[in-house]
Amino acid sequence: MNAKQVVITGLGVIAPNGIGKNQVWENSVAGKNYIQQITKFAVQDWPAQMAGEVRGFAETDFISSRQAHKLDVFTKYAIAASDLAIKDSDIKLNQMNADRIGVYIGNCFGGWTFNDPQLRLLHTNGIDDFSPFVGTAWFPAAPQGEITIKNKLRGHSKTFDSGRASGLTAIGYGARAVLQGRADIILAGGTEGLINPFTFAALCTEGIEEPRHRIAESGVYQPFDRRRNGWVPGEGAAILVLEEYEHAKRREAKIYGEIKGFSDSTVACHPRFLSGQELGLDYTMTEALADADLSQQQIDLIIADGLGTELGDLWEYRAVKKSLDKVYSTVPVTVPKTMTGNLYGAAGALDAFWAAMSIENNTVLPTLNYEVADPLIELNIVHETQRERTINNVMINGRGNGGICASLVIGSVAAMQ
Template sequence: MEYFQGWRDDALWLCDFCSVMCKIFNSVTQVVIHAITIVNGNNYDGKFKLFAKSGFQTVWKRRVLIRSFSTYSELEARRVVVTGLGVISPVGCNVRKAWSTILQGGCGITRLEDEHYNNLPCQIAGLVQDGKDGGKFDVTNYFSKSELRAMAPATAYSIIAAQEALEDAKWFPEGEELKQMTGVAVGMGMIDLVDVCETAEALKKGYNRVSPFFVPRILPNMAAGQISIRHGFRGPNHTVSTACATGAHAIGDAFRFVQRGDADVMVCGGAEACISPLSIAGFCRLRALSTSYNKTPEKASRPFDKDRDGFVMGEGSAMLVLEELNHAKSRDVNIYAEILGYGLSGDAYHLTAPKEDGTGAILAMTRALKDAKLQPHDIGYINAHATSTPVGDAIESRAIKKLFGPHSNKLAVSSTKGAHGHLLGAAGNLEAVFTVMACYKAWLPPTINMDNPDELMNLNYVPNEKQEWVECTRRVALKNAFGFGGTNASICISEYKEK
């Protein structure tokens, strides 16, 4: 008994030790059972004796069950890496095209030509470009008419982005056990309001005019459900809807699922396709949208610029494949980056405005750093939430200065929303893809349209042109995402290095 006292805080090691003992003796010995009891500080003999009858295979496959008897603090967290990326966005409909457009300072924001927008204060948006050319989106290449009747546009975007990410990761498991350890976490900020309005009109002509697919189309969890069904993934099937923090929360939650052993692989991200006269009217009534650049839409979204006057709505989807490190290494696949930490917070202040002292942003970033076991001076780049609103950009900038202190002068901080607009529920995940690529390629994406820097904000915002991420021990970044209701998320992402 005393021999095992030194491992009382390492439940995973003891789980592996059990496996070795089972290989040798084809059973779990009483001394190992007692050692596990010491680790947990409670008497779990009865539970673990059940494993003795089935031998090594049962114990090894039931590691998650063994973990459930231990507190998370007693477990050695698994490392989580990014092995696949997929994008459908206003700046390109694959990762290569989107990343190239971002680095070149391109813009996907255009004027809305439909006459229903003519009387609205904002008449611009970041739209997914339809067409058959490379980097554009042709929905008929992917779905039949009958399939499209059963899904919202955002769901279609998510399915295609997930397909690209899975192909990138080379992950199409065939075995049942592999499918059971592969999950999906996809968020959506808003449902398709056009569908709701059209169905409300149809209802006036009789209830039988309402499509039987109406409810499945507007459920936010259907993107995750459709991806899971198409690929047979039976791991966690999870959906988040936290306004503009949705995509980041979906990635963070997926990170936790892999880290804690609920899955070995997670497809995660967000999708949004809610641009309509009604949604734009609603955001205009909140005075949240840009209204001064309808004739020059490519200039409208200008994070951190003195002349910013609101955000520009965008649409699309972005997906990441997160994978347990050893699982990825065993497949010999490319590793883009590693997820090191995840922080959440709430402002507890206002329905739509962040607290002026930046408390929520500071807490989220601080918790992400703590989770990653890092200090502020370890961070080299922050992909900001910065949506191009006068208040929000200033508060986030002040929060960064307050948390990082003198080190903030060495940071690079940029927002890519000038190029693609604000994708709401798909913003955090699209920008996380660009943050991953920054860590992977050592290029910092620019903040375009920053022609007149706000004198109250004096950080390196990577204005207008990409910057090389200069040599450092390890490229480490934070990706921030904040949403209405005071919900905040920050994800710590780094280049992958063996420890």
């Protein structure tokens, strides 16, 4: 084990079910469904018309109007979430060494909300009307750059694209950067702004060639249910402040929990497929558990990837059964993203936010729409909010196309003693 410990000292979130930590958590505990008809573009003739949209987001609360028109929405969400996380952590950036503070952000699609209309202009009006900000607005590393510029941070920073596992991967490697002594603080998480015609069309048509990745055209996201028929997209951002424990202790920071274990892997397979059966996720769950130095019985909750497709959920179940063979049928399993849609590159980061808040509040969030058990999946799926349940260690799973898998373990402050 590494002598250092990495703790979570701040949480910032922009999600379909709220702006900020408190609103998102309250609506999550209430178990409300925020997957609705898309309003950001006309979808009357589209095969899928439902998503988790961020609503009520006032961008000028976080970004000047002059700057806002140069940025894509996925960058705006990331800036806002990082501002909220910094405020929540009570970091005094102007009193700290900026060379020791970095930014690790996960994202998959980049800035197509900005780029889509620009490409239309290019092909109809020519280059004269083309925005000079396309290159920087679309660039997947734009959030990382804009956050560091706004906060004058000069520490080790990276952008990760691991599909739906991007946010989880950013947090895992951000924690490792702190453990390795490369930083005292890392702002880590994910962001995605995929509710635009270009990206949504790509997601809708993906299932034509590979049904295992189809969007649920009904808009009903019901992972592990026998009637499951696909996932539902969502948008937003979640950022965690990761801090070296002694550094946090010296400034008397509030601690939500500890990043205890992490593992990721890639099982070579077709780029549209999930990992070869359950092999990749079984590996990352086993390795994350070992990295955390925990027994199977010490995992109190699993926040599953919960893709919501027939084979995707079956393979995740097999991985859970193999890696946690002593407790797989009894440990609570939940998929809170059924309330918001799957935030793709930000999905794992939002799951990490929910994990930290579940530990803080001793509460297990529900999996919506789980009504008919699949006889092939023997998991303890939580379908109603459970309060007053001691949660010391949470395992989070994430997967991406092409065989990408990641698992992260977050532990409680009490478990650190």
